[in-house]
Each structure stands twice: as C-alpha cells, then as structure tokens.
Amino acid sequence: MEPYQIHLENFTGPLDLLLHLIRKHEMDIYDIPIADVTSQYLAILDAMQTLNLDIAGEFLLMAATLVHIKSKMLLPKIAEEDTAEEEEDPRAELVRRLLEYQKYKEAAATLDERPKLNLDVFDRYAPEPEAQEKSDGGFAEVSLFDLLAALREVLSQNPEPSFHTVDMDRLSVADRINLILERLQGEQSIAFNDLFSGTIERGDIIVTFLATLELVRMRLIRLMQNARFGTIWLMAAVEVGAGELKIGEEHFGYS
Amino acid sequence: MDIRDLVPAVEAVVFAAARPLDANQIAEILETESAAVQEALATLQFSCDEQNRGVFLEHVAGGYQLRTRPQFAEYLRRLGRRRPFRFSRAALETLAIIAYRQPVTRPDIEYLRGVDSGSVLKTLIEKHLVRILGKKDVPGKPMIYGTTPAFLELFGLPDLASLPTLQEFSELMDEGFAAETDDSLRDETEEQTPMPANGS
Amino acid sequence: MDIRDLVPAVEAVVFAAARPLDANQIAEILETESAAVQEALATLQFSCDEQNRGVFLEHVAGGYQLRTRPQFAEYLRRLGRRRPFRFSRAALETLAIIAYRQPVTRPDIEYLRGVDSGSVLKTLIEKHLVRILGKKDVPGKPMIYGTTPAFLELFGLPDLASLPTLQEFSELMDEGFAAETDDSLRDETEEQTPMPANGS
Numbered sequence: 001m002e003p004y005q006i007h008l009e010n011f012t013g014p015l016d017l018l019l020h021l022i023r024k025h026e027m028d029i030y031d032i033p034i035a036d037v038t039s040q041y042l043a044i045l046d047a048m049q050t051l052n053l054d055i056a057g058e059f060l061l062m063a064a065t066l067v068h069i070k071s072k073m074l075l076p077k078i079a080e081e082d083t084a085e086e087e088e089d090p091r092a093e094l095v096r097r098l099l100e101y102q103k104y105k106e107a108a109a110t111l112d113e114r115p116k117l118n119l120d121v122f123d124r125y126a127p128e129p130e131a132q133e134k135s136d137g138g139f140a141e142v143s144l145f146d147l148l149a150a151l152r153e154v155l156s157q158n159p160e161p162s163f164h165t166v167d168m169d170r171l172s173v174a175d176r177i178n179l180i181l182e183r184l185q186g187e188q189s190i191a192f193n194d195l196f197s198g199t200i201e202r203g204d205i206i207v208t209f210l211a212t213l214e215l216v217r218m219r220l221i222r223l224m225q226n227a228r229f230g231t232i233w234l235m236a237a238v239e240v241g242a243g244e245l246k247i248g249e250e251h252f253g254y255s
Numbered sequence: 256m257d258i259r260d261l262v263p264a265v266e267a268v269v270f271a272a273a274r275p276l277d278a279n280q281i282a283e284i285l286e287t288e289s290a291a292v293q294e295a296l297a298t299l300q301f302s303c304d305e306q307n308r309g310v311f312l313e314h315v316a317g318g319y320q321l322r323t324r325p326q327f328a329e330y331l332r333r334l335g336r337r338r339p340f341r342f343s344r345a346a347l348e349t350l351a352i353i354a355y356r357q358p359v360t361r362p363d364i365e366y367l368r369g370v371d372s373g374s375v376l377k378t379l380i381e382k383h384l385v386r387i388l389g390k391k392d393v394p395g396k397p398m399i400y401g402t403t404p405a406f407l408e409l410f411g412l413p414d415l416a417s418l419p420t421l422q423e424f425s426e427l428m429d430e431g432f433a434a435e436t437d438d439s440l441r442d443e444t445e446e447q448t449p450m451p452a453n454g455s
Numbered sequence: 456m457d458i459r460d461l462v463p464a465v466e467a468v469v470f471a472a473a474r475p476l477d478a479n480q481i482a483e484i485l486e487t488e489s490a491a492v493q494e495a496l497a498t499l500q501f502s503c504d505e506q507n508r509g510v511f512l513e514h515v516a517g518g519y520q521l522r523t524r525p526q527f528a529e530y531l532r533r534l535g536r537r538r539p540f541r542f543s544r545a546a547l548e549t550l551a552i553i554a555y556r557q558p559v560t561r562p563d564i565e566y567l568r569g570v571d572s573g574s575v576l577k578t579l580i581e582k583h584l585v586r587i588l589g590k591k592d593v594p595g596k597p598m599i600y601g602t603t604p605a606f607l608e609l610f611g612l613p614d615l616a617s618l619p620t621l622q623e624f625s626e627l628m629d630e631g632f633a634a635e636t637d638d639s640l641r642d643e644t645e646e647q648t649p650m651p652a653n654g655s
Contacts, residue, residue, distance in 0.1 A: 013570035108551035122271035151351035237392035266509030309466030
C-alpha cells in the first residue's frame with residue numbers, strides 16, 4: 001500500500017507527526033527550522049490528499065498554524081529595544097506544546113512497559129461473586145458512569161421529555177431542598193429569612209428561593225405569616241411522628 | 256525447562272487456572288513432559304507443607320488445585336461475608352432516578368421504571384444511600400425520597416450540582432464508535448450488567 | 456496469633472480474596488493488629504522471592520495481591536482466562552494524561568494531545584480505567600475525569616503517587632525563550648533521559 005497511509009495510522013495526531021519529523025531530521029526542538037519542518041509537513045499532507053485520503057481536521061489546523069508561524073518569522077524584526085523585549089518567539093507556543101506532549105507520550109510508553117494484569121501477570125482465578133444484596137462489606141466499586149448509564153437506559157424505555165433535561169440548576173435546587181428538609185427535621189418551623197443567613201451570592205439566593213417554591217408546590221412544606229411583612233415561617237406540611245422517619249434520621253449520622 | 260524453573264512454573268499455572276488441571280494439561284501448557292510435571296507437582300506439594308504455607312496442593316477430581324488450609328476456614332468465611340454490596344440493575348436505576356429527580360415519590364419512580372420498586376427502595380434506604388425527606392400533604396400522604404450524604408460520598412461528589420447531566424453524558428457516549436472499539440469491550444457490554452465486571 | 460501462624464494465615468486470606476486487601480482489612484479478618492499483619496506481609500513477600508515461588512506478593516491499588524511472576528506470562532496466556540486489554544497508542548496517551556493530570560477535563564486532554572479524544576475517553580470509561588469525577592467549578596462546568604482502582608490494578612501500581620516521575624520540562628518553560636540560544640540550557644534539556652523503569 002501507499003507509504004503515507006501507513007504513515008498516518010502511525011501517528012496519534014499532528015503533534016506526534018511533528019515530533020517525528022523533528023527527530024528524524026535531527027532538528028533542535030528549541031530552535032526549530034520552521035521553514036523546513038513546514039514544507040515537510042505539508043508534503044505529507046499533499047501526498048495524502050493526492051491519494052484521496054481523509055485528513056483529520058487537526059492535521060489541517062496544524063498546517064495552518066505552521067504556515068502562520070513561518071510567515072511571522074519572515075517579518076522583519078522590529079529594532080526598537082522596548083518592543084523587542086515583549087515580542088515572544090512565534091514558535092514558543094508550539095514548542096511548549098511539543099515538549100508537553102512529548103512528556104506524556106513518554107509517560108505512556110513507560111506505562112506500557114509495566115507488567116499488565118491478565119497479560120503479563122495473573123491473579124488467582126476468582127469467579128465473580130453472585131450479586132449480594134445482604135452484606136456488610138461496604139459497596140462494590142460503582143461509578144458515575146454506571147449511574148448515568150442506568151438513567152439513560154431507563155429513560156430510553158420510557159421517554160418523558162421534561163425529565164431528560166435535568167440540568168445543573170435543577171440539581172442545585174435539589175441540594176437546597178435536601179438542606180431545607182434536613183433543617184426542618186426536629187424543628188417545628190424555621191424562619192424564611194434564616195435560610196439566607198450568611199448567603200451573599202445572588203445565585204445562592206435564587207436557588208434557595210426556587211427550592212422553597214418547589215417544596216410548597218410539592219406540598220412538602222407550608223409557609224405561614226402572622227402579620228403583613230412579618231416573618232415568614234416554613235413548616236413541614238405533614239407532622240411526622242417520632243418513630244415514622246426513624247430510618248431517615250439515621251442517615252444524617254452515617255459513619 | 257529444568258526442574259528448578261519447572262516447580263514455580265507449575266505453581267503459577269495451577270494458581271492462575273480457572274479449574275483443576277492434571278499433569279498432562281499442565282505439561283502441554285508448559286511445553287514439557289508430563290513426567291517432569293508430575294515430579295514438580297510432588298515437589299510443590301511437599302514444599303507447601305514443609306514451608307508452613309497458608310495453602311496446600313490438593314489432588315481433586317480431574318487435577319490439582321491450590322487451596323487454603325482448613326484451619327483458616329473460620330477467617331475465610333468472614334472474608335466471604337465481607338463481600339461488598341453489588342448494585343443490581345434495578346437498584347442502580349432506582350438510585351439514578353432518585354438522584355436526578357429528587358425530591359421524588361415512590362409512584363414517580365415506579366412510573367418511570369414501569370415496575371414495583373418497593374423492595375429496591377427499601378434496600379437503598381437500608382444501605383443509607385436514600386432517605387425519606389418528608390411526606391407530601393396530599394391524599395395518602397406519600398413519602399418523598401432523596402439521596403443522603405453517603406450517596407455523595409460513594410460517588411465522590413461534593414454536592415448534587417456536581418452530578419453530570421444526562422445531556423453531557425450522552426454527548427460523550429454518542430461519540431462515534433470508531434477505531435477504539437474492540438472485542439474485549441464488546442464482551443463486557445453484552446453481559447447486560449451496567450456494573451463493572453469485577454467491581455473495581 | 457504468633458507470627459509463625461500469622462504468615463500462613465495472611466497468605467490464605469490474600470490468596471482467597473478476590474481483590475487486593477490492605478493490612479487493616481486483613482488484620483480485621485484475622486482479629487489481630489495491623490502492625491503484625493504488616494510484618495507478616497513483609498515476611499510473605501520476602502519468602503515468595505526467596506523460595507523461588509511462581510507467585511509474588513504485589514502491593515497494588517492500596518492493598519496486597521498474589522500474582523504470577525511475569526516470566527511465566529507466555530505460558531499463562533494459553534490458559535485463555537480473559538482477553539487482555541490491547542491498548543492503542545491513542546488510548547495509552549490519553550490514559551497517561553488522565554493519570555498524571557487528574558482531575559482533568561476533556562478540553563485539557565485534547566489541548567495536550569492536539570486531537571479530538573472523545574471516543575478514546577469513552578472507551579477508557581467503558582473499560583473502567585477512567586471515571587467521571589464530577590464537574591469542574593469553572594464556567595461551563597465541564598466534566599472532570601480521573602483514573603480508577605482498576606487502572607492501578609492493571610498496571611500494578613500501589614497508588615497514584617507511585618506513577619513513574621514525569622520528565623519535567625517546566626523549569627525551562629518558566630525561563631521563557633529569551634534564553635533559547637543559551638548553550639548551557641540546551642545541554643540540560645537535550646539529554647532525553649527515559650524515565651525510570653520503576654520495576655514493581
């Protein structure tokens with residue numbers, strides 16, 4: 001097959017390709033001959049284009065960057081001392097990225113050299129334990145990925161449009177709702193104003209306000225006011241017997 | 256392979272094998288003679304006993320297997336009981352709905368899941384991941400559920416607002432299944448469990 | 456339990472456990488002190504090496520696990536236990552960036568690699584080597600990623616602090632390009648020393 005196609009597959013991206021060119025031609029990475037490297041880079045892209053191969057956008061973007069740097073290098077240097085000091089080498093950003101990239105590329109190679117489980121070393125064969133709902137050994141590792149995948153799955157079977165747009169604001173409100181209900185536990189009532197004590201941020205105030213409205217809408221709390229412009233009091237909409245929420249109460253003191 | 260290398264090689268094979276292997280099978284894996292393996296197995300068996308080890312080589316139906324010594328059985332039963340709680344699909348679904356939809360009632364959850372969720376809910380409450388936030392002032396006074404601080408801790412989140420939204424997640428997951436997809440991945444996903452295969 | 460009994464007991468527990476256990480967990484199971492278990496683990500580690508055994512005790516993912524010696528890998532692959540991960544270079548690069556830079560956002564990864572990394576990221580998440588940690592508290596609240604315990608287990612690392620040291624160029628960066636023609640500087644940076652192999 002065409003050498004350049006093999007070439008492309010060997011590189012993880014434009015930085016990788018550039019590093020290769022720099023090494024192959026023994027260029028000094030701190031003083032890259034930008035004209036040389038640009039023409040070599042473009043030659044590779046040209047060859048790929050001639051072969052009608054798709055070139056990822058990132059490779060084209062890098063070509064543009066190289067041409068841009070090259071043109072800046074060609075501009076006559078401004079002689080005045082004061083501006084000369086501020087002017088950064090047009091290649092500086094690219095060099096920084098190349099060095100940074102090289103660091104991780106090498107780290108990846110080092111990682112790859114380590115003996116890997118199930119490839120180089122093996123643990124004892126232990127069959128998967130059956131799912132156990134009764135246990136005292138904490139939780140098996142579970143991730144946000146698992147949680148979100150489960151949510152996505154259940155919603156795909158049961159589409160309810162309003163539910164799909166769970167956004168940050170809604171979750172912030174949920175945080176606040178939990179907080180308010182937590183404060184209401186064991187209290188007859190709390191003053192509306194007290195919900196804002198210590199809060200200075202506008203966003204926080206809005207979230208607290210929305211949480212209160214949501215709680216009223218859901219009939220989880222009631223608002224009471226004794227006099228016009230008097231203190232507004234929040235109280236649980238349903239008196240909860242001491243024993244009833246026992247399980248719930250334990251959760252605050254989880255260990 | 257000389258006998259000095261063969262003994263540890265045999266130990267490694269017996270240790271890593273999914274089921275008991277006989278001398279012929281081990282010999283095949285190690286590309287050596289069955290008689291040599293037989294000899295190595297005897298040496299291994301002897302040194303397990305001699306060196307005061309926690310395991311011994313047992314000749315069971317069909318082959319050889321390393322097993323823990325019976326005197327430690329009591330402790331190892333404890334190890335079995337410490338087995339961590341693994342989320343069933345139902346538990347994960349219910350937890351996800353509560354996390355993202357809280358404060359939420361049981362009928363809300365059951366509407367979305369399409370099945371009775373009482374026992375799953377109970378388990379999640381017992382596991383201190385879900386709590387009763389209060390009761391709704393409507394006929395029947397349904398309970399309202401939400402997540403606990405332990406839920407946030409389990410997922411390493413500072414607050415609920417830090418939960419990724421479904422939209423963000425979907426954007427990532429709908430990335431083209433390009434060159435990165437391979438067979439080992441496909442094997443995992445076909446198992447139907449949304450959980451990590453090995454709980455790690 | 457005296458130390459002579461403790462070493463085989465610890466071996467039995469580590470052998471029987473499905474996942475790496477730390478000294479505290481083992482001590483709890485054996486109803487003894489963590490310090491004694493620590494000592495027994497050291498003895499076990501030493502005798503695995505000393506007695507020419509097929510397995511060794513590895514300190515991995517915060518705990519201890521018995522694993523077969525790498526020199527037997529070729530034979531043990533024939534057991535066909537599980538198809539191993541085959542990393543593409545793109546996946547390894549991305550994993551390295553996440554491991555060293557966590558918590559890290561997708562735009563950070565893509566800036567460092569210079570290419571779109573969505574599908575690689577997705578694969579790493581699905582293989583449970585990378586996890587969503589939550590969201591970064593900056594405008595737009597991008598999701599942040601980090602590695603999992605399975606990542607540590609796969610590469611035999613006790614913890615993230617044990618990752619091989621990155622070849623550091625940052626000192627140089629701070630000095631900026633005023634110094635770029637300075638020869639002494641160039642000497643220092645041109646020695647592309649590979650990172651320590653850090654045998655485990």
